Amino acid sequence: MPKYAIMGGYTAETWARFIENPGDRTAAVSKAVESVGGSLESMYWCFGEDDYLLIAECPDDIAAAGVSVAVGSSGALRNVRTVRLIEGADLQTVLDKAKTAAAAYVPPGAREPAHVG
Numbered sequence: 001m002p003k004y005a006i007m008g009g010y011t012a013e014t015w016a017r018f019i020e021n022p023g024d025r026t027a028a029v030s031k032a033v034e035s036v037g038g039s040l041e042s043m044y045w046c047f048g049e050d051d052y053l054l055i056a057e058c059p060d061d062i063a064a065a066g067v068s069v070a071v072g073s074s075g076a077l078r079n080v081r082t083v084r085l086i087e088g089a090d091l092q093t094v095l096d097k098a099k100t101a102a103a104a105y106v107p108p109g110a111r112e113p114a115h116v117g
Contacts, residue, residue, distance in 0.1 A: 001057040003041065004064040006071070008037060008080035009051040026083075032070060036063040055085070 010018065029030055030040040038058035049107040064082055072080035086094065106112055 001024050001038070001059060002061070002064070003085040004058055005053060005083045005085055006056060006064070007046075007050045007070075007083075009049070011076060011078050014076040025052075027056055029071075033058065035065050038063055038067070041087055044049045050079070058107070093099045 026040070026043050030044060033040045036058060038047045038056050041055040041057060043052065043054040045051065056064070056067070058067065061084060064084070068080055068082040071077060
C-alpha cells in the first residue's frame with residue numbers, strides 16, 4: 001500500500017482547548033485512517049511550521065485525500081498537507097521516467113526542435 005505523510009498545525013483555538021483537555025490523538029487519527037482502508041504507521045509532534053506529522057498507508061491517493069479533507073474540514077487544523085511518499089528502491093524508476101520526460105520537454109520560451117523526416 002502506498003505511504004503518505006500528512007502534516008499541518010492546530011489553530012490557536014484548538015491549542016487552547018487541547019491545553020484544557022489534553023489527550024492522546026493517536027486513536028482518533030488512527031480511526032480516521034482505518035475508515036478508508038488504511039493504517040496509521042506513526043504520528044509525531046513537531047515544533048516550527050508544523051505541529052504534527054503522521055505517516056499512514058492508504059489504499060490509494062483518493063483515500064489519502066479523503067482523510068486529509070475530512071480532518072482539514074473540522075476547522076481545528078491549519079495548513080493541512082498530504083504528500084505521497086516514494087520508496088527509495090523506486091528511485092531508479094523515477095529517474096528513468098525523468099530522463100524520458102526531460103528529452104520530450106520544451107521549456108517556456110524555447111523553440112521546438114525541428115522535426116526531421
